[in-house]
Amino acid sequence: VRELALIEALERLVRSRGERIVCSLGDDAAVVRARPIAVASLDTVVEGVHFSLETHSAADVGHKALAAALSDLAGMGAEPGEAYVGLVLPPSATDDDGVAIMAAAEALAERAGVTIAGGDVSEGPALVVTVAVTGWADEPGDLVGRDGARAGDLVGVTGELGGSEGGRRLLEGVEAVLPGEIAEALVRRHRRPEPRLAAGAALARAGASAMIDVSDGVATDARHVAERSAAAVTVELDRLPLAPGVEEVARAAGERPDALGAAGGEDFELLVCAARDRRESLERAAAEAGSTLTWIGEVGPGRGLTLSGPGGEARGLAGFEHGRARRPG
């Protein structure tokens, strides 16, 4: 019965957006007018694995789960469409927690022009939020996969890196000497990441050859691009655009700032590759989408990923990858 009352409360707080929704909640399934190409992804976040409720509010979790799923659409350059949210609530969660999760997701959905068109609520031993998203495009060529990087391309990244990981370290108790507003910005970056939907669409239109959202850290995500493109990607660590405060947090934690920036996950920026003659066009596209683009490397002949550090080729940097550890934060 809890479930029914909660479902009604959740249904009341979500709104249909745009002309595509024929019907959403209340039937077996949502009915949506499609565009020619559907782009779809599903992401799950689990309490105690991807986040801790000691450092995240229910609203943070709802926001972050939808943000992570929408970031996959941004990484393809797709127009975001609908989201479907599966909630597993532990006995310790109140109905208000359920409402807070969905209200935060709905607030992000509104800014992104997305409709939360369906979902599911269950009980379970821990908070689990699964978000499936659908985006749209007119043809496959309007989208950008991970597999299009070619020798000679430049490698760029939007925005700033390491902010989410820096915020996570602060929440874990790392004591960095930082102005309050910078520390707050890092923590907010960790709790409330923003999917780069406008930048993704703009970079796709501007001729990106390959793109991926930076969910696992640029080192790991650049390797995904290298593998899928069968190309050699070099990332120069001293060019990474670190978020303000990341350097201080890294030093307080006894780590190299570039390592933290390369390995830190959940920034949800976009790593993008493009032919050199597209350089200015991509920079302009990022700027028009309210973002920045920093060139951090290049694509060469061969295969694999090279992380190039200030002291030359950084062989011992394998540990930079998979920085998005499976631990709460």
Added chain:
Amino acid sequence: VRELALIEALERLVRSRGERIVCSLGDDAAVVRARPIAVASLDTVVEGVHFSLETHSAADVGHKALAAALSDLAGMGAEPGEAYVGLVLPPSATDDDGVAIMAAAEALAERAGVTIAGGDVSEGPALVVTVAVTGWADEPGDLVGRDGARAGDLVGVTGELGGSEGGRRLLEGVEAVLPGEIAEALVRRHRRPEPRLAAGAALARAGASAMIDVSDGVATDARHVAERSAAAVTVELDRLPLAPGVEEVARAAGERPDALGAAGGEDFELLVCAARDRRESLERAAAEAGSTLTWIGEVGPGRGLTLSGPGGEARGLAGFEHGRARRPG
């Protein structure tokens, strides 16, 4: 690292089906050629809530999670398209369990013509499987919602009822005197339900006015149709097509067989309404889809659900609803 090896194993065992898939695994999101109307739903099953691993194998869970999600598409009359599977695996689950879950889902997907086009694997405290499905249609009018029942319509149900609940009771230890093959069929019905995709599409084409998949028991699902259609639905309990063995299980459990048939969830049959002049057309459609159709009630003026028992109007039958209790089984 377990996660990466498992993801690779899972990716190896799923296949793309049909002409719609442009690309599926390995990128940020799947890319699919759409038809004009998308139909989408998401379902979550949780260990200890929707099933117990004492009575279900990992393969049963994988099958059932996809079957429940596809059943929502059947209830709309949509053509099934793609599925996206989110797995949360507890420490006690092996990689082989993860593979068994996905292999069983893939086997059902193959029979249903569905492509498992994406997913997510996480660790967590219990086994949770979330399945998002997308189906397709050419126009909204080709689909059948819960809201189209009109006074004068007949109410029918496909196949047999109570089989899943009967199987669940046997697994719980109810001792009914039954031939072995009938007991096995009940248990199989509980562990491996089949979504009525062909019947749903055929009934929609044949002119059904309202339709819903029977996931929570006909009593509850008929009430959903009554509420959404703003109509009065009467279901005559002595007309319910009980699966063989349900009567014996109910008596062994000290319950009325019609109550078990009305309240038992997870049969995943279809409850359908249609104008009387469509009667033969719907019967033929069900038969051609390899199913049966039993008329169990009618739609009248007014609102709400009436369960009509052998002793007249069955007022004390409110407890028949929400039979799909939130307990393992």
